[in-house]
Amino acid sequence: MPRKVSYGVDYDEDYYDYEDYDVDHDLDVEENGKLPQSKKETINCGIWRCSVCTYDNDESLSACDICGVLRNASINSGTNSDKKTVEGMCKGSGASKMAKSLFASFPQRMSKKAVSFQKLNDAYVKEESNNSHTHMNMQGQFLEFHKAFITHSNRRVNIAPFKFDVPSPDDVVSDGLRSSKMGSKANSTDLKTSRVPSSINEKNGVLSKSSTERSDISSSLTSKGRHFSRDERNRLENDTGNTLSSDKSSVCSPSMNLKGRHDKLDESSSSSMSGGNSQSLTNSLNKRALNVGSGLSKNVNTRVTRSNAEYKPEKWMLPDQAEDTLTQLNLAIVGHVDSGKSTLSGRLLHLLGRISQKEMHKYEKEAKLQGKGSFAYAWALDESTEERERGITMTVAVAYFDSKKYHVVLLDSPGHKDFVPNMISGAAQADAAILVIDASVGSFEASMDGAKGQTREHAQLIRSFGVDQIIVAVNKMDAVDYSKERFDFIKQQLGTFLRSCNFRDSSISWIPLSAMENQNLVAVPSDVFLLSCMLKLHMIAWPSYRRFYNRQH
Numbered sequence: 154m155p156r157k158v159s160y161g162v163d164y165d166e167d168y169y170d171y172e173d174y175d176v177d178h179d180l181d182v183e184e185n186g187k188l189p190q191s192k193k194e195t196i197n198c199g200i201w202r203c204s205v206c207t208y209d210n211d212e213s214l215s216a217c218d219i220c221g222v223l224r225n226a227s228i229n230s231g232t233n234s235d236k237k238t239v240e241g242m243c244k245g246s247g248a249s250k251m252a253k254s255l256f257a258s259f260p261q262r263m264s265k266k267a268v269s270f271q272k273l274n275d276a277y278v279k280e281e282s283n284n285s286h287t288h289m290n291m292q293g294q295f296l297e298f299h300k301a302f303i304t305h306s307n308r309r310v311n312i313a314p315f316k317f318d319v320p321s322p323d324d325v326v327s328d329g330l331r332s333s334k335m336g337s338k339a340n341s342t343d344l345k346t347s348r349v350p351s352s353i354n355e356k357n358g359v360l361s362k363s364s365t366e367r368s369d370i371s372s373s374l375t376s377k378g379r380h381f382s383r384d385e386r387n388r389l390e391n392d393t394g395n396t397l398s399s400d401k402s403s404v405c406s407p408s409m410n411l412k413g414r415h416d417k418l419d420e421s422s423s424s425s426m427s428g429g430n431s432q433s434l435t436n437s438l439n440k441r442a443l444n445v446g447s448g449l450s451k452n453v454n455t456r457v458t459r460s461n462a463e464y465k466p467e468k469w470m471l472p473d474q475a476e477d478t479l480t481q482l483n484l485a486i487v488g489h490v491d492s493g494k495s496t497l498s499g500r501l502l503h504l505l506g507r508i509s510q511k512e513m514h515k516y517e518k519e520a521k522l523q524g525k526g527s528f529a530y531a532w533a534l535d536e537s538t539e540e541r542e543r544g545i546t547m548t549v550a551v552a553y554f555d556s557k558k559y560h561v562v563l564l565d566s567p568g569h570k571d572f573v574p575n576m577i578s579g580a581a582q583a584d585a586a587i588l589v590i591d592a593s594v595g596s597f598e599a600s601m602d603g604a605k606g607q608t609r610e611h612a613q614l615i616r617s618f619g620v621d622q623i624i625v626a627v628n629k630m631d632a633v634d635y636s637k638e639r640f641d642f643i644k645q646q647l648g649t650f651l652r653s654c655n656f657r658d659s660s661i662s663w664i665p666l667s668a669m670e671n672q673n674l675v676a677v678p679s680d681v682f683l684l685s686c687m688l689k690l691h692m693i694a695w696p697s698y699r700r701f702y703n704r705q706h
């Protein structure tokens with residue numbers, strides 16, 4: 154070992170020196186406040202002994218070559234003050250000597266804050282006496298110190314104070330809705346500015362004349378002030394003063410008063426004012442608001458009236474005023490079998506031009522070929538082979554012709570009892586009916602027979618379907634020589650039955666005619682009796698509004 158050779162230090166001696174690291178011994182030393190001399194760093198010529206491991210280091214070394222402990226600068230300075238040595242500064246700290254030596258190497262780095270903390274701690278606010286406190290060189294009450302040093306006072310949330318002249322989001326939305334409803338920007342502006350006078354009216358109605366109550370107005374305005382600008386508020390107060398002095402000085406727009414009336418209801422319901430005075434003011438306000446508001450209500454009424462008056466339905470909407478359209482009239486042709494229904498229908502269609510002469514010649518030719526020449530007009534409607542072969546109508550034939558007022562739909566119904574259901578299908582669509590009677594002797598009586606005849610049954614069915622307008626066509630008058638007595642007999646017999654079916658006499662038209670000989674249909678009849686009737690079948694105004702009336706009601 155170089156140190157033993159160089160410095161002649163016996164190993165055993167050093168060993169004993171190392172025994173000084175005993176903790177108890179160290180504590181004893183610290184407790185006495187004195188360091189043993191052996192532990193002190195000794196300086197010989199060109200050699201300084203480490204205070205920790207007692208190794209003799211060269212003078213040029215700043216730290217111990219063995220343990221690395223830095224050389225105590227205080228030794229170099231020649232001072233032994235406890236405050237500047239490791240042991241002195243860390244006395245009673247409980248730190249080991251190694252740590253103490255480490256801290257001792259940086260005496261200049263000792264925490265100044267620790268020292269100043271003690272000073273600062275001493276400078277804290279101390280209560281002296283009688284609620285008097287001191288801080289450094291200042292003295293006062295604790296509350297004053299609190300206000301002076303509190304940091305919360307500076308923590309203010311930067312919230313912009315409410316401004317009356319800035320519309321709130323609710324105002325923006327409500328104004329937008331108003332403007333959209335009113336349809337113009339100017340109107341929305343008027344409505345916006347009308348709030349103040351309206352609120353003036355409502356306030357005038359419930360508030361008294363005292364200045365104290367005016368302050369109530371201001372306070373209430375403040376509570377509701379989100380809807381009023383500052384200028385409006387000033388105007389409100391000024392107007393309130395004016396109206397309190399004189400009710401007539403109030404100048405309000407109708408819309409203002411209109412709104413004021415609505416608000417006033419709520420105000421009056423919640424008013425805590427005394428009954429008499431408040432009631433009188435409210436009444437005066439109501440009168441004033443109604444007087445001014447009557448202008449608006451009049452405009453509204455005029456507007457509604459004008460809109461109703463301006464509305465006029467088009468002509469095509471009215472069924473009776475249509476220019477180019479005719480009212481459809483379903484005309485059912487009913488009666489006993491072989492009474493001449495198809496012949497009458499074919500003759501009418503031919504006379505009215507619905508069947509051309511060429512077609513009529515065709516029917517006549519075909520009917521003659523089959524030996525049924527008298528059915529020529531009936532074949533115009535009985536188109537099926539079976540109907541033509543059997544000479545009877547089996548289904549409802551449909552044909553059209555136009556009169557002056559109606560688009561007539563002819564429903565040629567079968568008269569045979571086997572086809573009563575088909576007859577019903579046609580009668581159910583009828584607005585009016587032609588009951589064809591065979592005037593020939595025996596045929597009329599047979600048709601009126603309850604068991605076999607179809608005249609009664611058809612008349613009852615027609616009436617049961619609601620048809621009250623009926624034409625009794627007494628056909629085949631040529632077969633009875635146009636006998637007026639026969640016609641009167643039939644009229645008397647059948648008339649009694651029709652009245653029993655709730656047909657009114659005024660709703661029954663009696664026409665003697667001959668479909669086969671074209672008498673009393675369209676052309677002027679040659680017979681004197683038929684001429685005296687002065688009633689042509691095509692001249693009949695088919696008086697049936699029943700279906701339209703029933704559909705509309």
Ligand SMILES: Nc1nc2c(ncn2[C@@H]2O[C@H](COP(=O)(O)OP(=O)(O)OP(=O)(O)O)[C@@H](O)[C@H]2O)c(=O)[nH]1
Nearest residue numbers: 490491492493494495496527545546568629668669
């Ligand atoms: N003498 C005469 N015969 C007529 C007249 N009208 C029709 N007839 C005849 O009566 C017969 C029956 O005629 P239709 O027209 O088929 O009688 P209908 O009522 O249509 O018969 P169905 O439909 O089967 O009930 C035919 O032979 C016709 O020529 C008329 O005015 N005078």
